[in-house]
Amino acid sequence: MMSAVGNPAGNWDHVPMSTDRKAVVVGGTGSLGRETCVQMVAAGFETTAVSRHRPDSPVPGVAHRVADLRTGAGLEEALAGVDVVVDAANTVRSPIEVLVEGTSGLIEQCRQSEVGHYIGVSIVGCEKIGFGYYRAKTAQEQVIREAPIGWSLIKATQFHDLLASAFGGLARYRISPRGPIPLQPIAAAGVVRRLVEIAEDGPLNRTEQVAGPEISDLGTLARTWQDHSGRRCLPVRVVVPGKTGRMLRDGALTDSGAAAPGPTFAQWLKSGTSPPSA
Template structure:
C-alpha cells in the first residue's frame, strides 16, 4: 500500500513510518520540511502529496498553544477535504486518552479534531493513546534546565511510541472500520514516581519539587483523567526500560 504519514518525522510519526516501511509499504513523509512539503495551516501541498495514497496517517502536532487550533482543527479540515478530492479511502488519526475530561485548550482542540474525523466524509480509524515516554522525558528535561523538576501527584501512564506505531500499522492494513482503539502504557502511576525514575536514569541532580496543579485542570488530572485501566492494547515497555534503552545499544527488553 502507499501511505502518507503527516508529521512523519515526529515522536509518533517516525515510528509509524518505520513500522509501515518494515512491513513493505511505501510511505510518503509529509511535513513542512520533508521531501513532500505540506503546511497544515494553509493546506499548501496537500492535494498533490495525498494523490494516489491508500491511507493517510495524521500525526502532526504543534508545541505552540496559539497554533494548536490552526494545525490540528484547521489542518484536519484541510486534510479531509483534500482526501475527498483525490479519493483517499482511509484517514487514521491520533487522539489522547481522557482528553474530553481535562479542561485544557490543547485538549479541547484535540476533541474537536476527533469530532471532525468521526463525522467527516472519509472512512476512518482513531487511535487514542496515553503520553509517550519521550514526551514525559522531554518535559522533565526542559524543567531540569532551570534546576528543578516538578513532581505532581496526578496519574500518568506513559507508553512507548513504537508500540503505538505498530497499532497504526495494523489499523492501516485492516482498513477503514470506523473504530477507536485505545493504547496505554503498562503502568499508571503518579507523575512523581516517573520523576524519580527519570532522575535515577539520567543522573539529573535537578531539585524535585512537589507541585499541586490548581483548579479544574488539577482535579481532572488527580482523578485519573489521562489514564485508563482497560485499554484495547496495553504497551509492555515501561518508562524505566525505555529510559535505559536511550543509553544503550541493546533493544528494549520487555517484561515477560
C-alpha cells in the same frame, strides 16, 4: 499486503508481505510520525512523509513532500494515488489552525483525492482537561468522527519520549516535578504498531484507546528519570487548580483497560532508546 496475527489481548505481531499500497504520514518527521514511517515501510507500504520542513536525516526508503496543513499548500500533490493517510502532525503553538481546521482541510483533500482511510491520533482523556491544547485535540476528534471517508481514531497516553524530554527540560532549571497525577506512559513504537495494524486492516470507523503497561504518577516517573540521568534537581510540587486539577488527580490521562504490552518508562530509559538527557 500484510496479515495480522494480532488479537484483542494486545499481541501486535505481524507477518509482513509485499504490498503495492501507498501511504502518507502527515507529520512524518515528528516523534510518532518518524517511527510510523519506519514501521509502515517495514510492513511493505510505499510511504511518503509530509511536513513543512524536510528532515535532516530521512528514514531510508521513505520519500518526503513539503505541505502545510495550515494553508493546505502541497496536500493535493502529496495525496494523489494514496490509499491510507496516517495523521501524526502536531503543534502546541497554533492547535486550532493546524489540528482542527488543518485536519478538516486534510480530510476534505483525502475525500477529493479518493483516499480510502484516514487515521488520526489523539490523547486519552483530552476531553476532560481544560487546557487550550487539549480542547483543540477534543475538537479535532470531533472533526475526525464526522469524516466523510473511512476513518480510525487512536487515543494514546503520553509517550515515554515526551516525559523524558519534559523532565530533561525542567532539569536545565534544576527542578523536578512532583504530584499525585496518575500517568500511564507508552513507547511511541507501541502506538505505531497498532497504527500500522489498522492501516493494514482498514477503517475502524470508531475510536480506540491504547495505553502503557503500568499506571504510575508524575513524581515517581520524574524520580525515575532523575535516577537514570543522575541529575540533581529540586523537587517542585505541581498544583493544578479547579476541575482540570481534580480530573488529572482522578486519573483522566489513564485507562487501565487499554494497557498494552511494552516497556515501562524505567525499562524504556534503561533500554537506551531515549535521547540523551538534557
